[in-house]
Amino acid sequence: MAHLEIRNLTHRFGGLEALTDINLSLERGEIAGLIGPNGAGKTTVFNLVSGFYVPTGGDIILDGRRINAKKPHEIAAMKVGRTFQNIRLWNEMTVLDNIRIAQHYRLGYNAADVFFHTRRFREREAEITGSSRELLELFNLSSLAEEYPKNLPYGVQRRVEIARALSLKPDLLMLDEPAAGLSTADITELIRYIRWIHEKFHLTIWMIEHQMEVIMSLCRRITVLDFGREIARGSPDEIRANPEVIKAYLGDGAI
Ligand SMILES: Nc1ncnc2c1ncn2[C@@H]1O[C@H](COP(=O)(O)OP(=O)(O)O)[C@@H](O)[C@H]1O
Ligand SMILES: [Mg+2]
Incomplete structure (x- = not known):
């Protein structure tokens, strides 16, 4: 059974459709990546999974249980941990x-x-x-x-x-841009930390990241969003070579 499964996930903020028909699954114990240009909808996916928003459409299934309407503390109790794009200590x-x-x-x-x-x-x-x-x-x-x-x-x-x-x-840890604002030396250390955490605590880790070095060296599978839709998924090598991905990032300089 998938650790986390997202089916036909759609989310609207008023008139804005931030996510359209996202399908995705995480295997237990893997490190997976979620990338895409700014405003693609990545943080919205994390906010939906961790219970901060209730999705407009689709299903979020954790360990075989549908968690769409659960509150953040209920989801935390179901062993989902997360960090925030802007540190919230x-x-x-x-x-x-x-x-x-x-x-x-x-x-x-x-x-x-x-x-x-x-x-x-x-x-x-x-x-x-x-x-x-x-x-x-x-x-x-x-x-x-x-x-x-x-x-x-x-x-x-x-x-x-x-x-x-x-x-x-947690047994699922979601990291929203953990390398944002870090120096090159800190990023190297962060990569080591995440590897160590993964091995020590036997976690499934799902990360959003703009630093391609972090994503490419840690993740086995990556999903790419653009304007709220999935445009690619695959291994780091497949993602690097994907013309849709390169196009989405052009001008952004991130890949
Ligand atoms: N609480 C909100 N209310 C209204 N619009 C939002 C809200 N959160 C995000 N959005 C919009 O949804 C889109 C996706 O945002 P977000 O998920 O933060 O993107 P990303 O994390 O990929 O940069 C953006 O257009 C953003 O402005
Ligand atoms: Mg974000």
Whole structure:
């Protein structure tokens, strides 16, 4: 069974048809890419899959279950993690707390637990802090646990955001332009990180990326969108040589 399957997905924003009849599937454990010029509809696909929008048409099927109308927290609970094109960390909280708070959703509290600081609450708080510190350790972020994200270099903020997504123990991780704004050195490191994450956590990874080096070195299969429609799919070599893709990117200089 496909890990994720998208059938005839269509999405309209008022009068704008942002996506038209997209069909796509992810195999469990693969790293797949979603590319296309700006405005092609890539982020909209991620927002639909992660529950931020309800699709106008078509079906989104995760592990064999239709998830069209599910809310973001329900989809997160179904082991789908994501990062955002514009980093969305809580800047008023420390790095450690950014990771801790994400896990409150996973463990599920009720108001009484929080109010009375029940034993269950205290035990879970300790568990969350412990697993958050472990994650920071894994990501070489331990020394930055008490820092505020806004004071950290961009590449480090990206790493914190990816660590936060992993704290919810996803088995599908969606990365929306993880290399955006990174230096060449940071990009090389990001590629290593993503490979390492993939092997260590046995994830399916789906990434949107403009940096062709990242996409071409990590993804086995790539789908290309343009103006909300699929224009190509295939291996990195097939995509590089595809005339439709070259045409879509002409003037954009990305390929
Ligand atoms: N919330 C929204 N409301 C209205 N239009 C939107 C919204 N989100 C995206 N769009 C439009 O949908 C199209 C696809 O956007 P997006 O998915 O962000 O593209 P990409 O990520 O490929 O650059 C664009 O024309 C964009 O302006
Ligand atoms: Mg986008």
